Amino acid sequence: MIPPGLIISAPASGTGKTTVMLGLLAAFRAAGLVVQPFKSGPDYIDPAFHRAASGRASLNLDSWAMGGAEIAGHIAAAAAADLVLAEGSMGLFDGVARPGETGTGASADLAALTGWPVLLVLDVSGQAQSAAAVARGFATMRPGVTLAGVVLNRVASPRHEALVRAGMEAAGITVFGALPRNPAISVPERHLGLLQAEETPELDAIVAEAGAFVAASLDLQALRAAAGATRLAAQAPRRVTPPGQRIALARDAAFSFVYPHLVDGWRRAGAEILPFSPLADEAPDMDADCCWLAGGYPELHGPALASAGRFRLGLRRFAETRPVHGECGGYMAMGAAIVDRDGHRHEMAGLLGLVTSFEKRRMHLGYRLAELAARIPGHGPGARLRGHEFHYSTILDQPDMPLAHVVDATGEAVPETGSRRGYATGTFFHLIAEAT
Template identity: 65%
Template sequence: MPRGLIISAPASGVGKTTLTLALARAFRDRALAVQCFKSGPDYIDPAFHAAATGRVSVNLDSWAMTRQTIEALVGRGADADLVLAEGSMGLFDGVAMPGVSGSGATADIAAMMGWPVLLVIDPSGQAQTAAAVAAGLRDFRSNVRLAGVVLNRVASPRHESLVRGALADAGIPVLGALPRHAEIELPKRHLGLVQAEERRDIDHLIGEAARFIVRHVDLDAVLQSAADWSPKPALSAANFTPPGQRIALARDVAFSFIYPHMLEGWRAAGAEILAFSPLADEGPDASADVCWLPGGYPELHGGRLAANQRFQSALACFAATRPVHGECGGYMVLGTALTDAEGVHHAMTGLLGLETSFARRRMHLGYRLAELASPIPGYRTGARLRGHEFHYSTIVAQPDTPLATVHDATGAVVEETGSRRGNVTGTFFHLIAEDK
């Protein structure tokens, strides 16, 4: 029977990802099968999880997904010894207006699955107050159980002793204490972590983190703190509608932001995925019936994409007869131009009129609920789609027919409607699930 545990924290930037990766590898080194999940809309961390465990990690999202879908996805952990689900933001952080099965908070998944929470606390600049924070999180919601605490970035043995004593007085077990150790810090970028495939040393980095954790965390206590869990039999993932039977999928470091559960759902429904690399100047497979361009970091590769005429001409030829859809970065590449953060103007494919700029940075962040005014591959007019938007580009021009009416999680209308021109469509949000 597998055991389940949530890794969470009071806030972002405390060390959840590093601890999750280190624990996953350390338990794998003990010959345990470890299954990771990511709570919330993050398309980067699951790739790091896979590097640590050798198993595909997927997102669990209580705002966008039904409980049935979440239970179907976690069923993949049925053959694991240990499930580690990494949270997002702070433990109880979600949106004010609940979605399908919750607010998107990590606590929703903890309560739904019955997995206790291993809390990562950074007591920098604190001592006994860290215990008050942990106790407040423990008592905030009755159906969320705290397994214990791992202290991160402890300044000195005296500092550790003060914090441990306060936590003991509060009845909260400390399962580990990590001194500052810069070598295991993972590099950041504006959307979060640098992607796993960009780090040739990722296996060494995770291995070093695991060795560090072994010296400072009681792995036996962590394993015992996880809850026995009886997963339901995995349900069919075919409710994730594929956009076509043969899908030409842009796939390289400029086009990598697509949720793993979407790809698995497409395959489970019988679709074939034909990957191609725009950065390698490749076009979509001519035998495909649809082309999908995920998001990523096209602004870091604007010059190459603009120069890759074989990619651009092949995509234009494809779009003349078959549907093409882009999400966020993919949508920007379908537009006429992209200005990067240095102010350099790059001509894009011109299949849509969209023009974007990173020189005028403005953060767009949040859940999105879109009602389609016209169809996109796999979804009819009127379909309601749940997704998430996170980018720093500014719309300079968006002259094409709006694709959808889009609301944020509060119900407010947002200006990023997406666009349609002929067979080509695009959205700024990344699709998570249909709202059924």
């Protein structure tokens, strides 16, 4: 049985919903509850923080890339818990212009699909009773999306809180608590957003502070009572075809990300994951059937990767007879070179001719739909794949054959087609799911 849930959302990014999410996970866990976290949308940083706060793996639920049955399967597989908390992305109704599998990727899609009420985190700095108009608008914007109530964030004083609460009471909006500013629970950032969980040594202290802060300021009992039952029927997760029976998976600070639901799906299908660390100059296991270079931040580790001779030689030998696939950072490390932000060139594995530069930065962000021109591990030619791209690298050279025809969420072609050469393939987008 799927437990009751809440969606933690906000009118916009930067309003404090991650602070509230981490605080609630830690506070409910400290109270003895088993809480299952999820993340709405393609974000790959937040789920690792969710895991640190809850002690459970957090999975992405994406209405643009996933069908309703697939979303229901992921929820059912992970939700043997007392409570579900799903963190939204951006603002509650923010998504792309054209729907994908079940929606536009907006957190409101997930709220409508699951029936979980929304806890709206409002940054009330610079306003008082007017905040109630914002909350009222969110409560009535979309039929099928239920607003449980609000958390008032960045409250300046008791007088300020009283004025905001008066407006909410007049508008019929439930207030579950108020949070003053608290710099002790801010998380450092870099050019792709928050630092990864494993790069934040003070994470345990941040999570503990967030849990105590939220427990002291919000009505946890009322919040648990506000959680709603899901409209979705429990069902088995969609079967994922693994890229191989034995998968050599690059995993360290430079190669840190592949969507958790995919790795879980590979394991459920009977595949064995064989992790290795390029930064530790480890080569992929030669007994593996394929090698998968996860995304991450190779541009921050250029000298180490360039000097990792055993890794580079082992990867090239592996690719002589078996498939090697890279996503984003993994794809760049398979190329000829990476130019870092200071203009220094670092030689990479050379499986592909790709040369990328962070000296000439330009953001590439958005959903991608790709139709494969050639096989990648787990998917044959003609397969249609949905994914997400987020990086700042610029292509200086891309001499190999294109891997796929790739379009964005509006159907416009994008030049980042991926590359293929022999057994080596790579894409700038991270795979989320196969399109129906």
